[in-house]
Amino acid sequence: MRFVSAEDIDKFVSPRDLVEALRDGFAHGCEAPLRSHFNMERSNEDDATFLIMPAWQKDGAAGVKVAAVVPGNSARNLPAVSGTYILLDAVTGQPSAVIDGTKLTTRRTAAASALAADYLARKDTTDMVMVGSGAMAPQLIRAHASVRPIKNVTIWNRNGDKANKLAGEIAELGFNATGTDDLEGACKAADLISCATLSTEALVRGDWLRDGTHVDLVGAFKPTMRETDDAVMKKCRIYVDSFEGASAEGGDVVQAIDSGAIAKSDIIGDLFGLTRGEVKGRESDGECTVFKSVGHSLEDFAAAVAVVKAVGK
Ligand SMILES: NC(=O)C1=CN([C@@H]2O[C@H](COP(=O)(O)OP(=O)(O)OC[C@H]3O[C@@H](n4cnc5c(N)ncnc54)[C@H](OP(=O)(O)O)[C@@H]3O)[C@@H](O)[C@H]2O)C=CC1
Numbered sequence: 530m531r532f533v534s535a536e537d538i539d540k541f542v543s544p545r546d547l548v549e550a551l552r553d554g555f556a557h558g559c560e561a562p563l564r565s566h567f568n569m570e571r572s573n574e575d576d577a578t579f580l581i582m583p584a585w586q587k588d589g590a591a592g593v594k595v596a597a598v599v600p601g602n603s604a605r606n607l608p609a610v611s612g613t614y615i616l617l618d619a620v621t622g623q624p625s626a627v628i629d630g631t632k633l634t635t636r637r638t639a640a641a642s643a644l645a646a647d648y649l650a651r652k653d654t655t656d657m658v659m660v661g662s663g664a665m666a667p668q669l670i671r672a673h674a675s676v677r678p679i680k681n682v683t684i685w686n687r688n689g690d691k692a693n694k695l696a697g698e699i700a701e702l703g704f705n706a707t708g709t710d711d712l713e714g715a716c717k718a719a720d721l722i723s724c725a726t727l728s729t730e731a732l733v734r735g736d737w738l739r740d741g742t743h744v745d746l747v748g749a750f751k752p753t754m755r756e757t758d759d760a761v762m763k764k765c766r767i768y769v770d771s772f773e774g775a776s777a778e779g780g781d782v783v784q785a786i787d788s789g790a791i792a793k794s795d796i797i798g799d800l801f802g803l804t805r806g807e808v809k810g811r812e813s814d815g816e817c818t819v820f821k822s823v824g825h826s827l828e829d830f831a832a833a834v835a836v837v838k839a840v841g842k
Pocket residue numbers: 598602603607608609610634635638660661662663664665666686687688691725726727728729746747748749750822823824825
């Protein structure tokens with residue numbers, strides 16, 4: 530059995546490789562039951578979430594991700610999300626690889642956002658705002674830049690020092706990157722706003738969006754969490770990673786439905802529909818779009834198969 534480390538994933542698979550692996554994965558589909566998630570109570574910090582995400586292909590591979598989301602990890606200087614991916618042969622059941630699930634998760638999540646942006650962001654998107662500067666943030670910047678000509682990146686984080694530090698690292702990759710404490714000003718000048726935080730309150734407001742902006746929402750994976758206000762959902766054409774996941778778990782969408790700001794029928798499409806050509810993406814330069822992801826086991830599975838194939842070459 531092969532062990533695939535975080536370093537192997539970065540060495541052998543580019544951001545664009547994973548976008549294409551997910552495009553193919555969503556277009557062709559696989560068996561992927563809704564994930565199981567369990568609340569793990571903590572005495573002295575916010576509850577953690579335990580996730581089990583299986584997927585398989587008839588006569589092909591099978592895989593499962595075991596992951597945990599621990600909001601209190603920020604104080605420990607550890608990422609909130611960590612995990613392990615196990616890949617098996619679906620015919621014989623024999624395990625074939627164990628993959629660093631923490632890196633796989635950040636990379637595949639960023640690839641899903643970039644895949645959506647490839648259908649939803651304006652072709653001339655150059656100015657990106659990154660809200661949050663945790664493990665997801667650098668992956669999202671690199672993935673979006675693999676599908677759109679991103680040049681300028683403005684990073685906001687509740688802890689501004691971390692935003693400035695990430696801006697320094699991103700600048701070394703060739704982007705014009707700066708940290709900011711003016712989220713409103715940054716959003717008003719953005720083509721693309723990507724949010725990856727554990728916020729339970731709106732950070733980005735609908736009246737800050739100029740015409741043509743695309744909003745990418747990664748953070749809120751529970752109905753009690755959100756990164757945008759109802760006005761964002763009202764103003765934008767709404768897309769999700771999967772209907773069943775995002776409309777049940779994605780806080781920005783669920784809360785906007787509950788308040789009556791939008792109806793479930795306002796969700797135009799998901800990555801299955803977009804990649805299969807069954808749903809139209811952006812239709813004009815002036816419209817605002819939003820993509821809300823909560824994660825889908827197909828994303829881990831498609832990324833895991835692509836990673837093992839690339840590492841094995
Ligand atoms: N949609 C999907 O498929 C996936 C979603 N996620 C989600 O994305 C989010 C970010 O993940 P990741 O980058 O790995 O996490 P990290 O723990 O590495 O970073 C968390 C980031 O969120 C910020 N943050 C935490 N709490 C708040 C708050 N209350 N208000 C504003 N900002 C806050 C942190 O700021 P500070 O530095 O100040 O602590 C930090 O920038 C998480 O919610 C995670 O569950 C992750 C993977 C997959």
